Amino acid sequence: MAEVLVYVDHVDGAVRKPTLEVLTLARRIGEPVAVALGAGAAATAATLAEHGAVKVLTNEAAELADYLVVPKVDALQAAYQQVSPAAVLLPTSADAKEIAARLALRIDSGIITDAVDVEAGADGPVATQSVFAASFTTRSVVAKGTPVITVKPNSAPVEAAPAAGAVEELSVTFSALATGTKVVSRTPRQSTGRPELTEAAIVVSGGRGVNGAENFGIIEALADELGAAVGASRAAVDAGWYPHTNQVGQTGKSVSPQLYIANGISGAIQHRAGMQTSKTIVAVNKDAEAPIFELADYGVVGDLFQVVPQLTEEIKARKA
Amino acid sequence: MSLRIVVTVKYVPDATGDRHFADDLTVDRDDVDGLLSELDEYAVEQALQIAENADDAEVTVLTVGPEDAKDALRKALSMGADKAVHVEDDDLHGTDAIGTSLVLAKAIEKAGYDVVISGMASTDGTMGIVPALVAERLGVPQVTLLSEIAVEDGKVTGRRDGDAASEQLEASLPAVVSVTDQSGEARYPSFKGIMAAKKKPVESWDLSDLDIEAEEVGLEGAYTKVESADARPARTAGTIVKDEGEGGKQLAAFLAGQKFI
Ligand SMILES: Cc1cc2nc3c(=O)[nH]c(=O)nc-3n(C[C@H](O)[C@H](O)[C@H](O)COP(=O)(O)OP(=O)(O)OC[C@H]3O[C@@H](n4cnc5c(N)ncnc54)[C@H](O)[C@@H]3O)c2cc1C
Ligand SMILES: Nc1ncnc2c1ncn2[C@@H]1O[C@H](COP(=O)(O)O)[C@@H](O)[C@H]1O
Numbered sequence: 001m002a003e004v005l006v007y008v009d010h011v012d013g014a015v016r017k018p019t020l021e022v023l024t025l026a027r028r029i030g031e032p033v034a035v036a037l038g039a040g041a042a043a044t045a046a047t048l049a050e051h052g053a054v055k056v057l058t059n060e061a062a063e064l065a066d067y068l069v070v071p072k073v074d075a076l077q078a079a080y081q082q083v084s085p086a087a088v089l090l091p092t093s094a095d096a097k098e099i100a101a102r103l104a105l106r107i108d109s110g111i112i113t114d115a116v117d118v119e120a121g122a123d124g125p126v127a128t129q130s131v132f133a134a135s136f137t138t139r140s141v142v143a144k145g146t147p148v149i150t151v152k153p154n155s156a157p158v159e160a161a162p163a164a165g166a167v168e169e170l171s172v173t174f175s176a177l178a179t180g181t182k183v184v185s186r187t188p189r190q191s192t193g194r195p196e197l198t199e200a201a202i203v204v205s206g207g208r209g210v211n212g213a214e215n216f217g218i219i220e221a222l223a224d225e226l227g228a229a230v231g232a233s234r235a236a237v238d239a240g241w242y243p244h245t246n247q248v249g250q251t252g253k254s255v256s257p258q259l260y261i262a263n264g265i266s267g268a269i270q271h272r273a274g275m276q277t278s279k280t281i282v283a284v285n286k287d288a289e290a291p292i293f294e295l296a297d298y299g300v301v302g303d304l305f306q307v308v309p310q311l312t313e314e315i316k317a318r319k320a
Numbered sequence: 321m322s323l324r325i326v327v328t329v330k331y332v333p334d335a336t337g338d339r340h341f342a343d344d345l346t347v348d349r350d351d352v353d354g355l356l357s358e359l360d361e362y363a364v365e366q367a368l369q370i371a372e373n374a375d376d377a378e379v380t381v382l383t384v385g386p387e388d389a390k391d392a393l394r395k396a397l398s399m400g401a402d403k404a405v406h407v408e409d410d411d412l413h414g415t416d417a418i419g420t421s422l423v424l425a426k427a428i429e430k431a432g433y434d435v436v437i438s439g440m441a442s443t444d445g446t447m448g449i450v451p452a453l454v455a456e457r458l459g460v461p462q463v464t465l466l467s468e469i470a471v472e473d474g475k476v477t478g479r480r481d482g483d484a485a486s487e488q489l490e491a492s493l494p495a496v497v498s499v500t501d502q503s504g505e506a507r508y509p510s511f512k513g514i515m516a517a518k519k520k521p522v523e524s525w526d527l528s529d530l531d532i533e534a535e536e537v538g539l540e541g542a543y544t545k546v547e548s549a550d551a552r553p554a555r556t557a558g559t560i561v562k563d564e565g566e567g568g569k570q571l572a573a574f575l576a577g578q579k580f581i
Contacts, residue, residue, distance in 0.1 A: 011484050068480075068489060069452065069462060093483055094448070094465055101449035102456045105418060110543025113447045126547070132339045132444075138549045143542065180461030181491040184477075188485045202580065226580070244467075244481065244502055250335075251359070251440065251501045259580050269335050273446075280578060281555070282571065288560070295555050298574045302563025310568025315581050318572065 002030035002086035005079055007099065008048065008056075009091045013040025015047045017199045018091035018153040023051045025118040025156050029125050030086050032163075033057065035079045035170065037072055038064040042167055049165020051158065057082070057170040068181040069095060073102040075172045080107060082170070085146065087125050089118065092150040100148050109145025116155045116256075116277070125149065133250070133269050134276035153198040154256040189245060197229045197246060202259045203278070205231035205248055206241075207271075209264015209285065209304055213241040218305070219263060222312045225319075231255065231275075233265045249274035263304045267292030284308060323377040323471070326433045327367045328424055328454070329360040329396055331389035332444040339444070344539065345546040346414045347444055349386060356392035360439035361399070361506035366499050367437045368400045368507070370471045378402050380431055384412065384423045390522065397517035398509035405431055409526040414539030417445065421453030423537060426530040428458065435476060438498040440465055451498040461491035467502035 004026040009016045019034075026032040034053040036044040041058035048056050057079050063071040076099060080088065088103065090096040097113050104111035117128035125147050129138050142148070197203065204226065206219040216230075223230045232242035234249055248255055250270040260278035265271060267283070267290055275281070276295065283296040284304045293299045300307050333339050337352035364381065371377035381396040383389045384407040393404040407427050415423070428436055436458075441448035448465075455462035463469075466478035466489070476495050480487045481502070509517070527534060535541050561570055575581050 068464075068487070073456075095482065097447070097449055098452035098462070098464065101417070101447075101452045104543070105421070105453055105456050110416070110418065111449070112544055113449065130552070131446075131549075133335065135339070135552055136341065136549050137552050138345075138546050140544050140546045143545045145543065177459060177461070181463050181489055181495075184488040184490050186485045186487050189483070245483075250443070250446065259575075259578075280580075281558075282574070284567075284571070288562070293560055294557075296560065297555075297558035298571065299558060299560040300563050300567040300571050301560060302567045306565075307563055307567040307571065310566075311571050312568075314569050314572035315575070318576060318581055 003033050003083050004030040005076070005083055005085040005088040006032045006034045006053070007076060007088070007090040007096060008034050008036040008044055009093060009096065010036060010040065010044050013043030015044050016091070017158065018151070020047070020051045020158040021153065021156040022089050022091050022151050023048070023053065024159050025151060026089050027052050027161060028118065029120050033083050033085065035076055037075050045165050045167045049163055050160060052161035052163050053165045054163045056165050056167045058167060059170045059172050061172065063174050063178055066183055067179050068183060069098050069102070070180060071174055071178045072099050073106070074174050074178055075170060076103050077106055078172045079170055087147040087149065090150045092152045097150050100150050104145070104148040107145060109148055110142035111148045112140055112142060113150045115149050115151045118149060118151060130277055133273035152254060152256070194223065195227070195229045197231060197248070197253050198255055200229035200255070200257055202226045202228035203231045203248070203255050203257045204228045204261045204263070205233065205265060206236055206263050207233035207265030208235040208239070210236060210241065211264070216242055218308050218312070222261070222308055225312050225315045233271050262292050263308055265292055266290045267295060323371070323374045324432050324434045325367045325371060325377060325379045326428050326431055326436045327363050327379060327381045327396065327401065328436065328438045328450070329364065329381050329383050329392050330357045330439070330442045331355070331383055331385045331392035332357045332442055335443050341549040344414065345549055346539065349388070354388050354391065356395040357439060357443045359441060359443055359501060362499050362501055362503050363437045363439045364396045364399050364401060365506040366469055366503055374471070380405060382424065382427055382431065383407070384420055384427070393522055394517055395509065397520045398514040399507055400513060403520055404522040406522055406524050407526070407530070408524055411527055411534040411538045414542060415537045416542040416544055417447050417449055417453060418543050419537040419541050421450050421457055423530065423532060424450065425454050425457035426532060427525060428454065430525070430530060434493045435471055436496045438496070440498055440500045451496055455496035458496065461495040463489050463491045463495050464498040465500055466497060467500050469497060469499055469503060
């Protein structure tokens with residue numbers, strides 16, 4: 001059976017969930033060979049094996065952390081040459097897209113980014129994408145070379161599929177360009193204790209209607225009652241009320257949860273681009289004409305300062 | 321010596337228009353108004369700021385696109401860029417990101433550069449990979465997705481806010497940079513700027529000027545093929561209630577009915 005390279009997104013050995021989703025898709029095409037790079041790479045093996053990796057290629061060279069993107073391209077290319085896979089799949093992230101692009105160019109292959117599904121087809125993998133702010137669904141194939149595909153979070157279920165997951169050291173010779181862009185310092189993002197925005201089953205977001213950083217507490221209180229992640233519109237982020245890492249939309253995160261609750265958000269096309277594929281959409285907005293209601297499965301026309309706290313209390317009461 | 325800055329800008333269909341696909345499954349550019357991609361305005365802005373802080377600098381804006389793409393160049397010139405290059409050729413229709421990066425890289429080399437500045441992503445394709453591809457082709461450092469940027473003493477430094485961490489980056493020139501929409505609001509063209517733009521030089525190059533064969537680009541040269549494009553079924557209208565004092569409770573009942581609570 002053909003092998004499929006899967007790039008592993010991990011933080012110090014902790015595998016992030018989208019990688020496990022990609023393993024599910026990779027198994028439709030062939031046998032997943034995982035490539036884990038950087039500090040803690042070897043520690044990823046057990047989790048990857050549990051989810052179908054037949055082999056885990058690792059490299060923990062310092063260059064991988066000290067320089068931007070290119071060392072990882074060198075390493076992934078080394079893995080590609082060793083394995084000659086039928087496809088290369090990566091979980092979408094800013095880094096992964098750039099790594100994928102440069103690899104594709106080097107191996108003279110086509111690249112598809114942000115797939116929401118990947119299936120085996122007669123002429124190689126077929127990738128489904130959601131485009132133009134999720135108003136169209138396209139199906140594409142790579143016409144030349146070995147398909148390189150990045151897959152969005154929440155595009156497939158995580159499935160247990162125990163495999164050998166034998167760890168092998170990947171030998172990498174870094175290119176002259178590898179040390180071109182130095183990472184002078186790195187400040188890890190502080191954990192909020194809430195689920196990752198892109199991985200959460202429920203996202204509760206606030207927009208300009210929240211009207212102040214101090215008021216985001218009522219959005220967080222609802223999120224915590226539901227075990228949800230907190231999102232924000234760009235208007236709320238630009239106003240400095242909530243961090244940019246929580247922005248949902250075209251230039252923020254793209255989310256696809258089971259439930260999305262938009263509070264005081266009008267529903268501009270650029271915001272929709274990041275949340276339109278959510279399973280169930282709920283909106284609270286005082287303007288009955290707000291475009292967000294066109295998407296909503298359930299909407300409340302009202303003041304969020306009344307509706308949201310009442311909702312939070314009611315959930316508490318129902319749980320008790 | 322003068323600092324040569326090349327800004328890559330894309331002409332895109334307006335996101336608030338009714339964007340769709342043409343019969344050959346390329347992006348339809350006839351029925352929707354086009355404009356300079358808003359995310360590339362941030363690149364123009366940073367280029368102008370860097371030029372203003374340098375002793376001597378020249379900002380060239382570069383686009384690869386159809387006849388109408390000149391509008392994007394005019395806008396960038398009216399913001400304050402010095403000159404423009406338009407790569408236009410009938411054989412470019414349907415070019416994908418890999419092909420676009422080839423054309424851009426050849427044009428950037430022909431124009432001459434110390435730093436290339438791109439947007440974080442185009443608002444139509446939204447791949448966000450062209451800057452990395454151009455850096456790979458030019459064989460120079462990529463310093464991408466910066467929310468803060470400075471160019472000084474032959475070096476580019478900046479901050480990249482990633483998923484897991486915020487990174488401070490540094491590279492020597494020449495380099496390829498891309499900037500995010502967190503890098504600072506773009507200026508509006510002034511009346512004077514708009515008038516001045518009319519007199520600024522716009523060069524037109526075609527594929528032969530760049531020694532690129534027609535087969536390397538266009539639909540034929542594309543590395544990926546769109547097999548189908550279907551409009552997503554509109555979301556069916558849901559229940560909208562007006563809050564008469566019980567809105568939160570009604571919403572809770574809905575969520576309970578859907579098993580979210
Ligand atoms: C290139 C580009 C990229 C962009 N990327 C993004 C992106 O990634 N994400 C994003 O979100 N936007 C993005 N935008 C901006 C987008 O166009 C909108 O400006 C933005 O989404 C508006 O945010 P908002 O809905 O919070 O604010 P508004 O549009 O001002 O809406 C606020 C809403 O709150 C309601 N409201 C006010 N007070 C209350 C109250 N007390 N109770 C209930 N409702 C209330 C109002 O009725 C209104 O509908 C982008 C724009 C561009 C040009
Ligand atoms: N046809 C083009 N002409 C000029 N610049 C482009 C073109 N396509 C992409 N770019 C540049 O590359 C960036 C990222 O584009 P993309 O990878 O298509 O999302 C854009 O913000 C532009 O700066």
